[in-house]
Amino acid sequence: MPVLSAGEGPLNRGQRSLIGGDQAVAVTIYDVAERAGVGIGTVSRVLNDSPQVREKTRQRVLAAIEEFNYRPSPIAQRLSLRKTLAIGVITPFFTRPSFVERLRGVEAVIAESEYDLIIYNVETVARRDICFQEVPTSHRVDGLIIISLSPGDEDVARWAEAGVPVILVDADHPLLTRVVTDDVAGGYKATRHLIELGHRKIAYISNPLDNPFGFTSSRYRYRGYRQALADFGLPFQPEYHQESDHSRAQTRAATERLLSLDDPPTAIFVASDTRAMGVLEALKARGLKVPDDVAVIGYDDIEVAEYLGLSTVHQPLYETGALGVELLLKQIDDPERSPMRVELPLELVVRQTTVG
Amino acid sequence: MPVLSAGEGPLNRGQRSLIGGDQAVAVTIYDVAERAGVGIGTVSRVLNDSPQVREKTRQRVLAAIEEFNYRPSPIAQRLSLRKTLAIGVITPFFTRPSFVERLRGVEAVIAESEYDLIIYNVETVARRDICFQEVPTSHRVDGLIIISLSPGDEDVARWAEAGVPVILVDADHPLLTRVVTDDVAGGYKATRHLIELGHRKIAYISNPLDNPFGFTSSRYRYRGYRQALADFGLPFQPEYHQESDHSRAQTRAATERLLSLDDPPTAIFVASDTRAMGVLEALKARGLKVPDDVAVIGYDDIEVAEYLGLSTVHQPLYETGALGVELLLKQIDDPERSPMRVELPLELVVRQTTVG
DNA sequence: CTTCCAAATGGAAGCGCTTCCATTATACCA
DNA sequence: TGGTATAATGGAAGCGCTTCCATTTGGAAG
Numbered sequence: 175m176p177v178l179s180a181g182e183g184p185l186n187r188g189q190r191s192l193i194g195g196d197q198a199v200a201v202t203i204y205d206v207a208e209r210a211g212v213g214i215g216t217v218s219r220v221l222n223d224s225p226q227v228r229e230k231t232r233q234r235v236l237a238a239i240e241e242f243n244y245r246p247s248p249i250a251q252r253l254s255l256r257k258t259l260a261i262g263v264i265t266p267f268f269t270r271p272s273f274v275e276r277l278r279g280v281e282a283v284i285a286e287s288e289y290d291l292i293i294y295n296v297e298t299v300a301r302r303d304i305c306f307q308e309v310p311t312s313h314r315v316d317g318l319i320i321i322s323l324s325p326g327d328e329d330v331a332r333w334a335e336a337g338v339p340v341i342l343v344d345a346d347h348p349l350l351t352r353v354v355t356d357d358v359a360g361g362y363k364a365t366r367h368l369i370e371l372g373h374r375k376i377a378y379i380s381n382p383l384d385n386p387f388g389f390t391s392s393r394y395r396y397r398g399y400r401q402a403l404a405d406f407g408l409p410f411q412p413e414y415h416q417e418s419d420h421s422r423a424q425t426r427a428a429t430e431r432l433l434s435l436d437d438p439p440t441a442i443f444v445a446s447d448t449r450a451m452g453v454l455e456a457l458k459a460r461g462l463k464v465p466d467d468v469a470v471i472g473y474d475d476i477e478v479a480e481y482l483g484l485s486t487v488h489q490p491l492y493e494t495g496a497l498g499v500e501l502l503l504k505q506i507d508d509p510e511r512s513p514m515r516v517e518l519p520l521e522l523v524v525r526q527t528t529v530g
Numbered sequence: 531m532p533v534l535s536a537g538e539g540p541l542n543r544g545q546r547s548l549i550g551g552d553q554a555v556a557v558t559i560y561d562v563a564e565r566a567g568v569g570i571g572t573v574s575r576v577l578n579d580s581p582q583v584r585e586k587t588r589q590r591v592l593a594a595i596e597e598f599n600y601r602p603s604p605i606a607q608r609l610s611l612r613k614t615l616a617i618g619v620i621t622p623f624f625t626r627p628s629f630v631e632r633l634r635g636v637e638a639v640i641a642e643s644e645y646d647l648i649i650y651n652v653e654t655v656a657r658r659d660i661c662f663q664e665v666p667t668s669h670r671v672d673g674l675i676i677i678s679l680s681p682g683d684e685d686v687a688r689w690a691e692a693g694v695p696v697i698l699v700d701a702d703h704p705l706l707t708r709v710v711t712d713d714v715a716g717g718y719k720a721t722r723h724l725i726e727l728g729h730r731k732i733a734y735i736s737n738p739l740d741n742p743f744g745f746t747s748s749r750y751r752y753r754g755y756r757q758a759l760a761d762f763g764l765p766f767q768p769e770y771h772q773e774s775d776h777s778r779a780q781t782r783a784a785t786e787r788l789l790s791l792d793d794p795p796t797a798i799f800v801a802s803d804t805r806a807m808g809v810l811e812a813l814k815a816r817g818l819k820v821p822d823d824v825a826v827i828g829y830d831d832i833e834v835a836e837y838l839g840l841s842t843v844h845q846p847l848y849e850t851g852a853l854g855v856e857l858l859l860k861q862i863d864d865p866e867r868s869p870m871r872v873e874l875p876l877e878l879v880v881r882q883t884t885v886g
Numbered sequence: 887c888t889t890c891c892a893a894a895t896g897g898a899a900g901c902g903c904t905t906c907c908a909t910t911a912t913a914c915c916a
Numbered sequence: 917t918g919g920t921a922t923a924a925t926g927g928a929a930g931c932g933c934t935t936c937c938a939t940t941t942g943g944a945a946g
Contacts, residue, residue, distance in 0.1 A: 893942080909924100
């Protein structure tokens with residue numbers, strides 16, 4: 175039974191069926207106002223917990239809301255407030271364990287806020303470029319978290335012009351607030367650990383130092399690795415540095431190359447735990463004992479590392495994501511906030527792949 | 531330098547600074563229209579690739595868009611179109627490998643569409659109830675994918691009334707379109723595999739059959755397990771069925787219980803690969819050889835299963851997610867579409883934890 | 887019972903689009 | 917050349933909110 179009212183004004187808004195047959199028709203603030211016998215301003219005030227509504231009125235409005243099972247339209251709110259109430263996250267390979275763990279931190283904090291979380295997954299350089307171009311300027315999000323992808327100066331300038339707050343997690347740019355760890359120190363810790371165990375022939379397997387995505391962690395960890403070798407007076411052997419992509423297969427191949435050297439290493443530092451699995455696989459295939467024949471240390475401390483008994487460098491993945499969002503929310507509230515760099519600590523985790 | 535125009539009408543819209551100092555101010559369709567010397571309707575037509583714009587006009591508009599670097603506001607479009615252009619996904623424990631893999635399928639298809647992806651992560655029953663209550667009625671999404679959580683009749687009725695299309699993935703309800711696998715058959719396949727290898731004492735470790743989230747897969751796989759035992763004339767031993775939550779620790783404990791029985795099993799079917807890792811861990815701790823002393827088969831075929839050499843039942847996780855979204859998009863286009871049940875096939879994957 | 891002030895309320899305007907309808911320009915034909 | 921069908925265009929109205937400002941109400945004080 176349609177609820178109609180005579181056209182008594184230039185605009186006849188809010189006059190619609192409440193029982194729309196199959197067609198669900200949204201109840202609006204006008205319906206509620208009419209039902210409660212108040213103006214739409216008052217309904218809006220009730221919705222927004224404004225103190226300046228008399229308790230009696232408030233109850234009437236709440237009753238009408240309840241009766242109609244009214245829910246305000248977030249879209250209309252957003253248009254009116256000129257906020258999208260959404261936060262975007264641009265992350266590469268969002269299904270890989272380390273990124274998932276960062277996302278978990280991001281999600282946890284956003285879930286507690288009034289914002290929605292929109293994920294932009296990046297698996298190709300082209301898609302990264304599109305995301306960098308489009309997402310910040312498309313009025314889709316009030317703020318942006320970017321994980322492990324470092325923007326260029328032009329990107330940052332464009333985003334500043336668009337007025338979109340951007341926080342980097344595990345990436346760097348001097349003009350943006352960022353949550354990072356010290357990858358050089360991480361590489362150093364891992365390498366020093368192996369040296370202190372008596373190893374002298376230590377290999378390093380990582381991403382290509384120059385890679386199309388511009389991931390920097392492998393390069394910085396490489397620096398730490400070199401530094402540790404130097405500090406302890408060990409020579410650097412170029413053939414001890416092997417590159418592989420993320421895949422186990424390629425990492426196996428890289429490990430094979432190391433093992434086939436005339437003077438193979440006795441320890442391998444791998445720039446991620448997932449890759450370390452490829453190393454362990456290769457060693458097993460060759461019948462080599464870990465850590466007796468070859469010691470292995472990974473990086474990240476993803477969940478499976480504990481299961482595998484993998485020594486590694488613990489990164490606060492969850493925390494970086496969570497902190498990134500917290501900083502973003504502050505920045506949204508106060509856009510004038512000057513950029514800061516937050517560094518979270520790393521921790522060496524010693525397990526059975528280095529210490530029998 | 532502010533671009534101003536005298537108030538020459540009742541509404542003076544779109545008159546704003548284009549260079550807002552620090553304050554980025556959005557360019558609107560009015561600015562573009564004025565610049566191109568056309569009406570807003572024409573700009574809108576150009577934006578929406580309407581054929582009824584003269585090529586010459588079109589070029590002028592495109593030039594103005596380019597000059598101002600104009601991007602239409604999705605929020606305003608959504609309000610006007612009365613579509614949110616967003617799809618929600620309600621998933622429990624979105625960081626666990628099997629859910630991540632489903633999400634990957636979901637994301638891949640949504641990324642190709644015009645929709646945004648909003649993730650609602652559920653880690654508690656309370657949060658599930660809130661999501662079931664609020665998300666579909668809150669005008670936030672045009673459609674909803676629900677993973678592994680089965681709604682009740684009241685839920686479904688409420689959603690129907692709200693007019694929100696809902697697709698289930700790995701969950702069931704007769705009134706909703708759903709993408710499922712045959713968990714009974716999966717349990718049967720796994721158990722039969724063990725039987726055919728000669729095992730007669732076969733245990734089953736799963737979620738509690740009755741669990742607060744209402745996950746049903748463990749129960750159905752249990753049925754398959756029982757059925758296989760029966761078909762091959764093997765007795766069912768109640769103590770061979772152990773329950774654990776998702777954690778490795780609890781699964782280790784469940785395994786310990788099995789191993790401590792007077793007549794311990796020689797094979798264990800575990801209802802997920804992640805749990806299977808707990809089983810392997812427990813066996814290793816006891817110094818038992820796999821598969822010689824105890825054979826193990828998991829479920830899901832997550833990425834790490836291959837690495838571990840874990841026999842398992844392969845579920846098309848990615849495909850269920852992708853297909854779910856495809857069906858949802860169709861349903862959004864045609865809300866009258868009658869609900870259907872799509873069943874994807876399972877596949878036994880034999881690796882080293884069952885066949886040495 | 888007035889008077890006056892603060893509190894409460896109503897609702898127009900505006901957020902930035904799409905779309906419909908009325909109007910204008912163009913093209914075609916006789 | 918004029919007339920007419922058709923294509924192109926302009927812009928008001930409307931999407932459902934928030935907020936500001938003007939107006940009304942309630943109640944305390946006299």
